[in-house]
Amino acid sequence: MAAYIVATVNITDPVRFGAYGKAIAGLSERHGGEYIVRGAITEVLEGDVAPSERVVVSRYPSAEAARGYARSAEYLAAAALRVGAGTVEMRLLVDPD
Structure with missing residues (x-):
């Protein structure tokens, strides 16, 4: 069964957060992962979401x-490199099919 990690990201210090990004480059793929989408929110359709939030699936x-x-x-x-540079919330979803 396929599984998905959905992460929401709020960056407060882009320079320091960049060190985290460099450190995880290629790591997902080494665990069999592939990025489906990653980027800034285009539009908030419902709810209280920071427009600067980024989403990674x-x-x-x-x-x-x-x-x-x-x-x-x-x-x-x-992850220790990003402390104080932003927040990440990760969720695991499993496709039952």
């Missing part, structure tokens, strides 16, 4: 692969 072959990415030592070390 990546697909993995399984929930285990997605968790492997999010729990890997490399990801956790990279």
Whole structure:
């Protein structure tokens, strides 16, 4: 079953957040992931969402692969680089089919 990580990102310090981005470059792919979409919100259709928020959706072959990415030592070390530079909220969705 395919699994998806959906992350919402709010960047407060682009320079420092950039170090995080460089540190995770290629990491998702090494865990079997592929990016579906990543970018700024074009339009808020409903709800209280910061217009500057960014969204990243990546697909993995399984929930285990997605968790492997999010729990890997490399990801956790990279996440430490973004402390104070922005926030990331990650959700795991599993396609039941």
